[in-house]
Amino acid sequence: MHIPLLLLPVLGALTQASPIISRASSWPNAPFTTSGRDIKNNLNETVTYAGVNWPGAADTMIPEGLQYQSVSTIMTKIKDLGMNVIRLTYAIEMIDDIYENADTSLKTAFIQALGETNGTKVLNQVLISNPSFTENTTRLEVFDAIAAEAYTQQIYVHLDNHVSKGIWCCGHDDGNAWFGDTYFNVTSWKRGLAFMASHASSWPAFTSISLRNELRTTTNGTGDNWVSWYENMIPAADGIYAANDQPLIFFSGLNYDTQLGTIVNGNDIGNGTAFSLHDHAYADKIIWELHNYANSATSCGSIRSSLRNQGYNAMEGGNVTNKAPVLLTEFGFDQNTASQSVYAQCIKEYLTGLPGGPGGWMQWVISGSYYIRQGEQDKDETWGLLNHDWSEWRNQTAADYTKSFVDATLV
Template sequence: MKLNLLTLLPLAAAAMQTVKAAATPLRRDDWPHGPFHTEGNQIKNANGEPVILVGTNWPGSGETMIPEGIEFRSIADIVSMMKYVGYNFVRHTYPIQMVDQIYENNGTDITVQSALLYALGEDNGTRIMEMINKNNPQITNSTTRFEVLSMIAEEEKKQGMLMHLDNHISRAIWCCSHDDGNAWFDDVDFNVENWHRGHSYMANWAKKHSNIVSMSLRNELRKSALRPLDYNWQTWWGNVSAAAENIHATNPDLLITISGLDYDIDLSALTTQANLLDAPYVNTDMDKIANAESMPPQYADIANTKFGKANKAVLELHAYKMSTYYQDHLEDCDAIQTGLYRFGFNALGESARPEACNNSTDFADPYSCPSAKITLPTLLTEFGDAQDSSYANVTMQKCLRDFTTKNKIGWAHWALAGSYRIRQNVVFNNDTWGLTTPTWSGYQSQDTVDNFFRPWIQDMGKTNLEL
């Protein structure tokens, strides 16, 4: 066919439009606009907008391995309670044992009924199964645990919340202590191979739900009191980096949150890129590495990992009144905030440096604030206290609110659950730290919700997770 100039002009214009379209990333209009990635100290969605996470923890890592509270309220009602507060992020705790049981059962998940009977016995298990079915008729004797988790994920998506998968523990029990068998890699119940297998299973399962954009490696690593294991920065980084690479290989869309030592208080060796063989540490229980002074230095070189290069690494820290360091500075807001900075929030950069910082290089100085050598988003994924009218006057809670608000730090309060169907061998164990009442019928402190958490979330500004 012979083409003249008039024929070629529209073809050329169309070709230019095609090139332009290919060079311009498509805007994601479907909430939550994933997958997410990191850029500097921010988490960003697929449209390049910074995302701010504000939320709570929904425990599901106890003996039944089913999220708490659904025996008292419908899933939709519980999610609506979180929505009222303003949450957009829910950290769901789970045990590796839940996945182990699937492999032991020829790849088939355990039913909710079987899980309840196994954990609680015939009488209590049957009773709670009936309560769950009454409030959630879609959950029957044949419904599995992961089917329930999917129901929750879909309801959270419907109401504008992300589900974050947090590997809280290996054997399903109340967490955490030095002697629970779940403390450190290769502890009595902490099988590292099963841990990786569990991560892979969860990362694959997450592909079913677009509001799962992140998952954690492990909650509150700590020294084991049951086995003489190498509790140090070197062992930590070897295991953490391998686990993160495994998750990234399974589901490269996910952000991966990395926790530190001593119940996730300290990530300083990573953020300052200190020599892992002799880096300082918040506590005094670290195992020394023999002949470390004669060995070449080792670093947590996160920038050269595959997940790091893909901009999928996020740090997470905890802060409680009973935590090492913080327990000695409960009424000193300056020391609380300099501690947060020193132990890992320095990864946000100099803009997050508290005014109370001095120029000391002594790690033991509470006002010492070493600068980070890496920049990464850092979240406060656990903190809390008794839910009563005095919550807003607790110095530590006020300081955490101030620090996160000023620096737009994502956070998740501990915890949603006002009761546990079983905890430390007590059936229907109530928890004064929970957001809900023991029967999940309301909030333990409406005053705290209305005059502390809701204004705090409003002060965080636009989150780019609004529906």
């Protein structure tokens, strides 16, 4: 078994940095820790995330959009909104391939996912848009390039394990739903988390990592119980911490990551056990993450109530057993119509109105299109902040909403 060591060129450059570059290199002032409901950098300054999801976990297992724009262009668009973090998604299958053979090349990945003709076409487009890549550039080297550009533009990298098998997420029947599901091999998952935590230690912009995106029941009703959650999530977090004790570790909940109240409140999980932050060596690294897609909401009250009950009470003060920052790592809406909806405005109002600040959020999604989604190649994404070819904002009004949300979050 051969696992390549992929070294970022930027790291070598740092060893010969001029005094000016050296001063700038103090960013991101990591590692981050938690203090109650806040994230702190190593200067004891409060850090708040305001950013966007950049998918890289679907069929190709390559971050989306690179056939249309360069890594630096996409990152610049993100920075233009004032954002300071990307939630970069990946599939465990990518790491399984590395262990079983070698890191898959761009050429192989595109042809496997899109077929010989279209895969070759998209590959050539990627190479034109990103001339530093070759057909032999590997998937993981693309992630490295994104992380290097994030450092250049001072954007934090949050790694998110989105799925095990590289396909569109998420459903009860996709085989990625719960521990032991068709494609959700728990041993491979833990190995993959530790691998990515270790590998990303060479990325200066890497500050946090999640355990799993949107746990949910399988089609036969298996899953969504706290006992199984505890038995699997804790060893996985232990493995990340053993591999790399620097990043924050994000814990998602049940039911598509909409339920964390039991854990936040320290309630019995169903077998006489209760989660306690203080039981873990990485207690000051734990973040709670939630998702919300209540797009049909007609009042801010319903959104406030649901988020509070799902775990946001940890951010509102009062006596909470497991007080830690809560981040909304997914929310979003159709960019063509919904930026002025009750849902969009209330999410913004609630988070920015929290006493002490919002903790952070990542909007779904930057993608204007996908290489392939659920069998459809070059699939348009109406929820994407960017248009189909990733060149401009899909809707300037929606982009203005996001920019104002960033500004209100990072005051």
